[in-house]
Amino acid sequence: MTKESTKTDINGRFSINALEDHLLVFYDKRLDYMRHSISKEDLTVIFTVVMTYKIExxxxxLVNNYSHINAVSLGIVTPGFVMPTKRERLMRSSGGGIFTVVNELTGQARDLRTALAYSRKNENLEKLQRLNLRSYYTKSFGVEADYHEDFERFLVEDATxxxxLKSQHKHRVLFQMARLAVDYNVIMQSETK
Structure with missing residues (x-):
């Protein structure tokens, strides 16, 4: 027992004077403790020791405000990636091969598409409501207070x-609202006659 010690270089290589049956002990506070008994073969070759990190x-x-850390900055997803909703993931997973045929025949595919469309409309309605623009509906666009929800549903049917809405630019949203309010009011006037 010589109790000789050494350290690895930056690449993890080391050398030490050892004889057959000597016991090498590898230690680092971040790695699992490891022991290796020197064999006859170890003395004739360069051997590799694989160490593992300690799991604690x-x-x-405690996470402080690290708003700059996200899936994009970590390289998990590419910039512009939009996380699919639960319904979108379900729709994608239900397709492929025989499942597509079965889903079409049973009507499940149609039901999933309907549920997905409904879910998207609700998400868009929630986005619109978060902008808190209802004060404009009557004052600027002439939509009666009783019809505010109906007007919002009319708005989210228009792709433009x-x-x-997706851009979240308030003035752009208001401009599109003004354009659609004219059509909405014409429809409402024709229905009340």
């Missing part, structure tokens, strides 16, 4: 309006 269970993790 944390009792508590949805593009403006």
């Amino acid at each position: 269970e944390l009792k508590e993790v 309006f949805l593009s403006a």
Whole structure:
């Protein structure tokens, strides 16, 4: 037992004077403790020792405001990636091969498409409501208070309006609302006659 010690270089290589049956002990506070008994073959070749990191269970993790850390900055997803909703993931997973035929025959594919469309409309309605623009409906666009929800549903049916809503640019949204309010009011006037 010589108790000789050494350290690895930057590439993890080391050398030490050892004889057959000597015991090498590898230690680092971040790695699992490891022992290796020198064999006759070890003395004739360069051998590799694979160490593993210690796994420590944390009792508590405190995350400060690291808003710059996200899936894009970590390289998990590409910029512009939009996380699919649960219904979109379900729709994608139900397709392919015989499942497509079965889903079409049973009507499940149609039901999934309907549910997905309904879900998207609700998401768009929620986005619109978060903008809190209802004060404009009556004052600027002449839509009666009783018909505000109906007007919102009319708005989210228009692709150009949805593009403006997605941009979250308030003035662009208001411009599209003004355009659609004219059509909506014409429809409402024709229904009340």
